[in-house]
Amino acid sequence: MVYTDFDDVLTNESKPRTSATLTLRIIKSFEYRTEKSLVLHAINLETTTVGQLKDLAREAVKTQAGWKPYRTVDHDTLKLYTKAHGAKTTNLIINLDHDDWILADDAQILADAGFENETEVSFFNRELYEKFKLNPQTTW
Template identity: 55%
Template sequence: MSSAPSDHDDSLKSATITVRVIKSFPYRTCKNLVVRGLDLTTLTVGEFKARAVNDAKTLPGWKPYQNVEFDSMKLYTKAHGTKTQNLIINLDRPDWMFEDDSKTLAEVGCGHETEVSFFNRAAYEEYLADPVNKWD
């Protein structure tokens, strides 16, 4: 008996990921970068970070984000999953941080229509220590 590829396998090989590129945590300044046609089974976290940095530096409308040193990613929410109370990053799940740049996006839990946050790690740690919003 042969098994046909499942829809799940297909969605991992041509996925859409929304990247919440965060400039400022206290001011909740972020812009969404929608990336389509990704093969999550082969694309590594490091390669995806490099692509997101390149897009933020070269695409029109991203000039205010070019002075931020983006170096970290964290899962924000999966498709059809519950969302966090925080509008730009999931503070509740430290285990959702993408710590290993050599792992594939599928290995770190990404699927089709996943949302991830992309940010500067030092700014994130500072915000975690005192999560005060300055703009409401």
């Protein structure tokens, strides 16, 4: 077996912070667990702000094929879902705990918010989220 220098590197450390891959879980419905992942490549975590990331996601939903059902939702909030090699929630759509993971400051730099390569973030409507938290029942 041949080993390389990358064998011991974790995926969240395999790329520089200036060219990270992020996964945004664009949520349409909490009750029906309707979400679609948007993978963004070459994101500079040291210069990109929370607001800029929201704008990138909104533009993708507005212009890319396959996103038409998601255009009816006013996506306005980002919340960390998980980092590479981190624990995931048992809720398949969003982590309902850790409201301190909600990214409320649009001017905050992603690296300062704790982003790394392969970070997953939920993008959703805050009003729908708060309503779902009061009664977190899912429907099929």
